[in-house]
Amino acid sequence: MADLVLENLTIKYGSVTAVDNLNIHVASGEFLTLLGPSGCGKSTSLFAVAGLNHATSGTIRVGDRVLFDGNPNNTVPPEKRNIGLVFQSYALWPHKTVAENLAFPLTLRKIGRAERDERIKEALGLVEMLPYADRYPFELSGGQQQRVALARALVYRPPLLLLDEPLSNLDAKLRERARVWLRELQERLNVTTIYVTHDQAEALAVSDRIAVMSMGRMRQLGTPREIYERPADSFVADFIGSSNFFDGTMIENGTDKARIRLADGSEIVTPPGAAGKDGSVVVAIRPEKIELSSETGPNTMRVSIDQRTYLGSVWQYAVRSGPIEFRIQTPAELKEDSILVRIPQGHCAVFPDKPGAN
Amino acid sequence: MTDISHPGTAGRGIDRSRAIYWGVAALTTILVFGPITPIIFQAFLDKPLYDDTAVVTLGNFSRLFSEPGMAGVFFNTLYFGALTMIVAQVFGAVMAVLVGRTNLPGRKWLGEIFIWPLFVSNLVIAFGWFTMYGPSGFMTLAAKTYLGGAPWNLYSVTGMGIVAGLSQAPLTYLMCLAAVTKADPLLEDAARSTGAGPFRALFSVTIPMIRPAIIYSAVLNFVVGIEMLAIPLLFGGPSGIQTVTTFLYNAGINAAVRPEYGIVGAAAVILLIVVAFLVWLQGFLMKGAGRFVTVRGKASRPSTLDLGAWRWPAFLFVFAFAFLTIISIFGGIFMRSAVSFLTPLIPFWKVLTTANFEHVLGSANYVRSIVNSVLVATIGAAIGTFFILVIALVARRSDFRHSRALEYIALFPRSLPGIIAGLGFFYAVIWLPGADVIRGTIAVLILAFMIRYIPVGFGAIAPALAQVGEELDRGARISGADWWTTVTRIIVPILKPALFSCYALLFIHFFKEYVTAAFLYQPGSEIIGTTMLQLVAQGDNGPVSALATIQVVITAAFVIIARRVMGAKIYG
Numbered sequence: 043m044a045d046l047v048l049e050n051l052t053i054k055y056g057s058v059t060a061v062d063n064l065n066i067h068v069a070s071g072e073f074l075t076l077l078g079p080s081g082c083g084k085s086t087s088l089f090a091v092a093g094l095n096h097a098t099s100g101t102i103r104v105g106d107r108v109l110f111d112g113n114p115n116n117t118v119p120p121e122k123r124n125i126g127l128v129f130q131s132y133a134l135w136p137h138k139t140v141a142e143n144l145a146f147p148l149t150l151r152k153i154g155r156a157e158r159d160e161r162i163k164e165a166l167g168l169v170e171m172l173p174y175a176d177r178y179p180f181e182l183s184g185g186q187q188q189r190v191a192l193a194r195a196l197v198y199r200p201p202l203l204l205l206d207e208p209l210s211n212l213d214a215k216l217r218e219r220a221r222v223w224l225r226e227l228q229e230r231l232n233v234t235t236i237y238v239t240h241d242q243a244e245a246l247a248v249s250d251r252i253a254v255m256s257m258g259r260m261r262q263l264g265t266p267r268e269i270y271e272r273p274a275d276s277f278v279a280d281f282i283g284s285s286n287f288f289d290g291t292m293i294e295n296g297t298d299k300a301r302i303r304l305a306d307g308s309e310i311v312t313p314p315g316a317a318g319k320d321g322s323v324v325v326a327i328r329p330e331k332i333e334l335s336s337e338t339g340p341n342t343m344r345v346s347i348d349q350r351t352y353l354g355s356v357w358q359y360a361v362r363s364g365p366i367e368f369r370i371q372t373p374a375e376l377k378e379d380s381i382l383v384r385i386p387q388g389h390c391a392v393f394p395d396k397p398g399a400n
Numbered sequence: 401m402t403d404i405s406h407p408g409t410a411g412r413g414i415d416r417s418r419a420i421y422w423g424v425a426a427l428t429t430i431l432v433f434g435p436i437t438p439i440i441f442q443a444f445l446d447k448p449l450y451d452d453t454a455v456v457t458l459g460n461f462s463r464l465f466s467e468p469g470m471a472g473v474f475f476n477t478l479y480f481g482a483l484t485m486i487v488a489q490v491f492g493a494v495m496a497v498l499v500g501r502t503n504l505p506g507r508k509w510l511g512e513i514f515i516w517p518l519f520v521s522n523l524v525i526a527f528g529w530f531t532m533y534g535p536s537g538f539m540t541l542a543a544k545t546y547l548g549g550a551p552w553n554l555y556s557v558t559g560m561g562i563v564a565g566l567s568q569a570p571l572t573y574l575m576c577l578a579a580v581t582k583a584d585p586l587l588e589d590a591a592r593s594t595g596a597g598p599f600r601a602l603f604s605v606t607i608p609m610i611r612p613a614i615i616y617s618a619v620l621n622f623v624v625g626i627e628m629l630a631i632p633l634l635f636g637g638p639s640g641i642q643t644v645t646t647f648l649y650n651a652g653i654n655a656a657v658r659p660e661y662g663i664v665g666a667a668a669v670i671l672l673i674v675v676a677f678l679v680w681l682q683g684f685l686m687k688g689a690g691r692f693v694t695v696r697g698k699a700s701r702p703s704t705l706d707l708g709a710w711r712w713p714a715f716l717f718v719f720a721f722a723f724l725t726i727i728s729i730f731g732g733i734f735m736r737s738a739v740s741f742l743t744p745l746i747p748f749w750k751v752l753t754t755a756n757f758e759h760v761l762g763s764a765n766y767v768r769s770i771v772n773s774v775l776v777a778t779i780g781a782a783i784g785t786f787f788i789l790v791i792a793l794v795a796r797r798s799d800f801r802h803s804r805a806l807e808y809i810a811l812f813p814r815s816l817p818g819i820i821a822g823l824g825f826f827y828a829v830i831w832l833p834g835a836d837v838i839r840g841t842i843a844v845l846i847l848a849f850m851i852r853y854i855p856v857g858f859g860a861i862a863p864a865l866a867q868v869g870e871e872l873d874r875g876a877r878i879s880g881a882d883w884w885t886t887v888t889r890i891i892v893p894i895l896k897p898a899l900f901s902c903y904a905l906l907f908i909h910f911f912k913e914y915v916t917a918a919f920l921y922q923p924g925s926e927i928i929g930t931t932m933l934q935l936v937a938q939g940d941n942g943p944v945s946a947l948a949t950i951q952v953v954i955t956a957a958f959v960i961i962a963r964r965v966m967g968a969k970i971y972g
Contacts (some may be wrong), residue, residue, distance in 0.1 A: 094874050120877040127878040133871035137893045146889070147879035198880070 043234055044105030044201040045070045046091065051100035053086055060086045062258040064100070071232040073225065077245040078255035079281065084238045087255075088204050091236065092127050093120035104202050121150075126195030126233075130207040132187045134179035140166070140190050141175040144197045151198060165197040166190075168227060185216050192224075196231065203228070205237045209244065221248050242282050246270060254278050273391060279326040280397035286332075286368035287396055288325040292317040300392060306364030310341045310385055315392025324396050329358065330371040331389035335382045342384045347376065417883035421800040424790050428810050431851050435824025436672070436816070438831045442665030449661070449831055460662035464670075467663070469642070476636075477626050477643040480561045484625030487565020489618050491721060492572020493610070498718055499573075500580040501602065502705045505715045511577070513722045515971045516730065517570045519955050521912035523932055524948045525567045526630035528729035529554065531736045531945065533563075534635075538732055542744040555639040564631045566725040568621045574971055575617040579610035598705050612686060619682040623675055627817035629915045634936065644671050645819050645915075652823055652919055668820050676815040730952065736945035756946035766943070768924070769931040770950060772842050773911055776927060780846035781906035785899055787850060788857035788906075793887045796865050797873060814855045818915035821852045826919040840922030848920060849910045856909055857902045864898030865891070897967060904958075904968035911955060 046068040053061040061083040068074045076084035089095040091102055093109065096117065102110040104125070109118045134143055141162055148158045166172045169189035179187055188208055195203060209217045209224075225248045228235050239245055245252050246266040253263045254277075262274035273279035276287065290302040293309065300314045302323055310325070317323045335342045345361035356371045361383070370383060438449055443461070447454035464470060498504050499511045517525055532539045533554055543550035553559050583606045591601040632643040642650075648667055651660045707714055736742045739751040760766045788810075794800050795807040813821070825848040829835040838844045868891060876886040892899075914929020921930045928951050935944045962968040 092874075092878050094877065119882070120874070121880045121882050123878070124880070125878060127875070129871045129875060131869060131871050133869065133875035135872055135875070135890050135894075146876070146881070150880040150885065194875075194879070 043070045043232055044107075045072075046202055046234060046236065047101065047103040048087070048091070049101040049103075051087065051090065051102065052098050053083070053090055053095060054098045059258050061090070061097075064260055066253055066260070066263065068234055068236065070234055073228055073235045073237065073248060073250045075237045075239060075245040075249040075252045076255055077239060077242060077252050077282075079240060081257075082255040083258040084240075084255050085206055088206055088236060088238045091202075092125055092204055093118060093123050094127075124198070124200050126198070126200035126203040128188075128191045128195045128203075128205045128208045130210055132179075132191040132208075132211075134187055134190055134194070136179055139176050139178055140171065140182075143179070143190065143194050147194065147198045161197055165193040168196065168231075169193045184211055184213075185220065188212065188220065192227075196233070201234060203233045203235045205235065207239055208237075210239070210241070217244070224248065246282070254281065256281070271389075273326070276324055276326060276393040276395065276397040279391055279393070283328055284369075285326040285328050288327070288366055288368070289396075290323050290325055292321045292323050292392075299387070302392065304366060306343070306366050308343055308363070310390070311387050312390040312392050313387065316394045317392075318394040323392050323394060325385075326391045326393065327368075327385055327389055329369040330356070331386060332368075332370040333384045333386060334372060334374065334376075335384040338382065339384070341387060342382055344380060344382050346380045347378070350376070415882075417798070418800075420790070420884060421794050421798060421802075424794050425800070425802060425806050425809075428791060428806060428854075431847065432809050432812050432816075432854075434832065435821055435828045435848070435851070437824075438827035439665055439668050439672070439820065439824050442661055442827065443669040445665075446662060449827060457662075460666040464663050464666045473642045473644060473647050476557050476632075476641060477645075480557055480564065480628075480632065480643055481622045481625030483558065483561025484564040484568055484628070485618050485622040487562055488568035488572050488621045489614060491566065491569040492574075492617065493576045493614055495569065495573045495718060495721065496576035496580055496610075497602075497607070498714055500577045501606070502707050502714070503711065504707065504718060505711060506719070510718055510722055513726055514570050514573050516726055517567055518574065518971055519908055519912070519959060520952055521630070521914055521929060522564075522567060522628060523630040523914050523929055523936075524733065524912070524951060525729060526563070526634045527932070527936065527944055527948055528733045529563050529567070529631075530634050531742065531941070532728050532732040536743075538735070538742050538744055539728065545744060554635045555641075557636075557641055560631050560635045560641070561625070563635070564625055564628060565621075567631075567729075568624055569721075569725070571621060571624070572614070572617040575613045576610050579613035580606060583609050602705060615685045616682060619678055619685070623678050623817075627671070627675060627819065627915075629819060629918075633933075645817070648819050648823065649918060652819075652826075664823070668823055671817060672815070672820055675817055679815045733945050733948045733952070736941065737949040740942070756942035759943045760946045760950070765923070765926065766931055766947065769926040769928050770947075770954075772845075772925060773927040773929070773951070774954065776842050776845050776849065777907045777911035780849055780910045781903050783846060784850040784853065784857055784906045784910075785903045788854055788902060789861060789892070789895070789899060791854065792858055792861045792865055793891065796862060797887060797891060798883055810858060811855045813852050816852060818852060818913070819918070821848055822916040822919040825916075840920075840925055842925045842927075844920055845917050845925060845927065846910075848916050849913050850906075852913075852916055853906055853909045857906050860902040860905055861895065861898050864895055868894050897969070900962070900966040900968040901970065904962040904966065904970050907958060907962070908955065908970065911958070912951070 046066075048064050048066045051061060051064040052059065064087055066074070076087060078084050086095055090097045091109070096114055097110050098114060099112050100110070101108065101112060104123070109123055135146070138146065144162045144165055145158060148161060153161070162175070163172065166175055169192055171186060171189050171193060174182060174186060174190070179190070182190065188211070191208070209220050212220055221244055237248065246269075249266055251263060251265055252269050254261045254269060256277050262269055262278045269278065269282055273282060279285045280287070288304050290304045292300060293303055294301040295314050295317065297314065300312050301309055302312055302325060303309050304325075312325055315323065343363045345363045347359050347361050348367075349360040351358045353371070356373050357375055358369055358371050359376065360367065360369055361381075442449050444456050444458070445454040446457040446459055495514060499507045499514070504510070531537055533552060534540065535555070540550040540552075554563055587609075588601045588605050591605045592598065596604060626643070627645060629645045629649055632641070632646045633649065636642060636646055644667055648664060648671070651664045732742070735748070737756050738753070739748065740753045740755060741751050791806065791810045795803045795810065800806065825844060829839045829844055838847070872890055872894070873886050876890045877883075881889065912929070914927070914933060917927055917930050918933060921927065928947055932944050932947050935947070959970060962970060
């Protein structure tokens with residue numbers, strides 16, 4: 043297995059910069075997810091690693107092999123990169139059986155018949171598709187095709203596995219099972235893996251680390267916990283899970299805490315953060331982190347309940363305090379029109395601007 | 401798991417994919433421009449191309465325009481082309497709507513009949529019209545005898561234009577049929593739900609959506625009209641009416657007697673420019689046709705309109721069209737081949753004879769022309785399919801830097817009238833060093849036909865290629881296959897049905913071709929079309945109809961086999 047290094051990777055199409063100065067070091071055996079909304083450049087980056095897109099500048103290195111050294115005329119063609127890639131549409135060759143799909147890359151590598159059959163068996167065994175070796179792709183369900191696609195990408199034992207939204211064509215229930223299974227398989231094979239998805243729940247569930255991307259740039263790189271609990275900016279806070287954003291003004295910004303005046307006139311204490319030039323800030327807090335309170339105190343506010351939505355595992359309430367509207371989530375069913383809530387200081391994050399502004 | 405070292409198969413030293421890109425691009429460019437270049441040179445030289453003392457001049461053009469009657473020739477050509485287009489569009493579009501979207505009785509078999517003419521050359525069709533509607537044709541005599549007069553005169557530009565239009569209507573029919581049957585019925589349903597009656601919905605929603613098909617086939621038929629040889633030759637010849645193609649044909653054929661290289665070159669260049677402009681215009685008019693595209697992946701059955709009391713009158717109209725312009729034409733050829741003298745005045749069985757077929761089959765030259773036609777079509781279509789396939793793969797499925805340019809060049813022969821392709825190859829084999837070895841062989845015919853019909857084959861392969869998802873290529877590349885391995889092992893097997901269709905279309909086109917061969921054949925390399933041209937000139941109508949019958953029968957047999965056995969899609 044090998045590590046993957048992207049240094050200053052930039053991909054431009056004419057005047058459009060699809061990927062801007064991406065720097066990631068994926069450790070050997072690591073499972074790294076590129077996460078972001080569509081058009082953020084995550085698939086473009088993935089295909090540049092595969093050699094199916096042409097990078098403009100920067101470096102791509104797998105282990106000690108340089109695949110791209112910044113010279114667009116000197117890239118290693120995809121067929122010489124020895125990388126496994128699973129496509130969103132699976133891209134199984136319709137005129138070949140499952141076994142023949144797996145045999146093709148091995149034949150290209152001039153692997154003898156006996157060993158080839160052995161490897162096909164092994165790879166199909168890994169994805170539990172051995173009984174389907176002689177089927178054609180159209181005779182398989184979506185989930186089965188996805189497993190075969192994975193087997194085909196693994197059968198030649200590449201040091202690096204790339205997955206382009208491989209679960210997005212499966213139905214919700216199957217997707218949840220497939221991601222657990224996928225992660226187990228990856229850990230067992232210890233293959234360095236880059237996973238592209240726009241589904242944040244999937245990213246949080248399977249990744250060692252997540253790189254959140256937006257508009258061609260990497261916004262944050264960290265473990266799922268870091269990404270969720272300490273978002274680097276309001277875009278990440280908004281895109282991963284969901285957050286309430288309060289407009290406010292910085293009154294005092296200390297080393298361990300800050301005081302902020304909100305639009306309804308109340309003051310709350312938050313962790314320190316950067317403010318805009320005019321002292322304006324936004325405070326992000328996740329709906330499920332807001333607590334119900336029985337007594338007034340620091341960081342509490344009285345809110346009226348505008349709307350109640352039953353979500354199954356929790357209730358979500360749309361509440362307001364003067365001009366501030368936000369959502370809270372709690373398992374408790376609240377009958378009151380007006381309640382007291384507390385914004386826990388430790389779960390707040392302070393940013394200079396709202397998502398979308400940056 | 402252990403790491404396998406880098407795949408060793410892909411690329412050995414030099415990059416073979418790139419060698420293929422450049423090789424195909426160079427070959428295509430030479431083959432397409434090879435025949436055009438000498439014509440253009442000749443148009444601006446005062447002596448034959450191969451004469452070293454020739455100097456550049458514009459004299460050919462001034463001579464061409466000062467030639468008496470030349471203005472008339474150009475006018476005839478344009479009028480003939482325009483009339484062909486109008487007649488073909490009106491009948492073709494009406495037939496398409498009636499057959500495609502109404503409950504016309506017998507629409508299934510009528511629809512089959514409408515595409516027959518597309519399988520045979522317009523030389524055969526023209527001869528059929530001559531046999532039936534010519535001055536002493538079967539229908540003409542019958543009308544004179546039983547109705548007291550035949551109000552048509554094919555030996556006029558108007559007459560020729562109507563005949564050409566009626567015989568081109570099937571092309572319009574085919575294109576409009578595809579458009580009316582593929583139009584999303586949901587759109588009509590939407591019009592119905594807003595309160596439009598069924599006819600209103602058809603006319604307000606569906607008919608406008610077939611506009612691209614009508615525009616496209618209109619320009620196509622105009623081009624077909626101005627580059628058509630058979631009808632002007634058969635009907636214009638006796639009454640001294642010339643079009644640009646018959647002028648080129650006569651001047652070219654008689655070149656040995658009257659050296660008119662310069663004028664021929666100049667006229668050819670003008671025809672080339674006009675046709676190239678029309679093809680460009682076609683592309684220009686089709687811009688933005690995307691808003692009419694309603695073809696959905698989901699197969700939907702278009703609803704049919706109930707004609708009500710008009711069902712049978714409509715049937716009579718459609719049947720009369722099919723009978724008078726198609727069935728009687730083919731029937732006339734078959735009948736003529738089996739009798740010594742075709743007339744409604746003498747009972748058929750009294751003049752029955754096998755002499756026409758004996759005449760054809762007894763002559764080594766005629767038999768050889770049949771054999772050559774079959775060889776050219778069988779071998780040529782195979783070579784052509786392979787060549788066009790590689791062009792399509794490089795143009796559409798490679799990272800070749802000049803793939804778009806290659807496609808433009810490959811599709812340029814759409815603007816190349818058959819008579820000019822023939823003339824150009826005729827010059828080229830004399831002019832290009834080393835090309836002389838194929839002069840007068842069927843190899844030069846195969847080459848010329850292949851170039852001329854690249855766009856036809858490309859049209860059969862490209863849409864199928866577009867259906868094959870790009871991930872399949874990408875999956876193969878990442879698995880370790882280089883471009884050539886990817887296309888040969890992954891793409892081509894998936895394309896197999898389209899390749900059969902391409903082969904079948906090329907076979908039919910090569911088998912019926914005659915114009916392009918007119919200047920290229922020599923004793924030993926004659927084909928059915930050129931032999932028919934010779935026999936028509938001599939007025940040997942019996943053997944002509946026997947040859948035409950043989951051509952139709954072989955074509956019909958091939959079409960049946962291609963559809964049944966190879967599953968080829970030929971015209972729907």
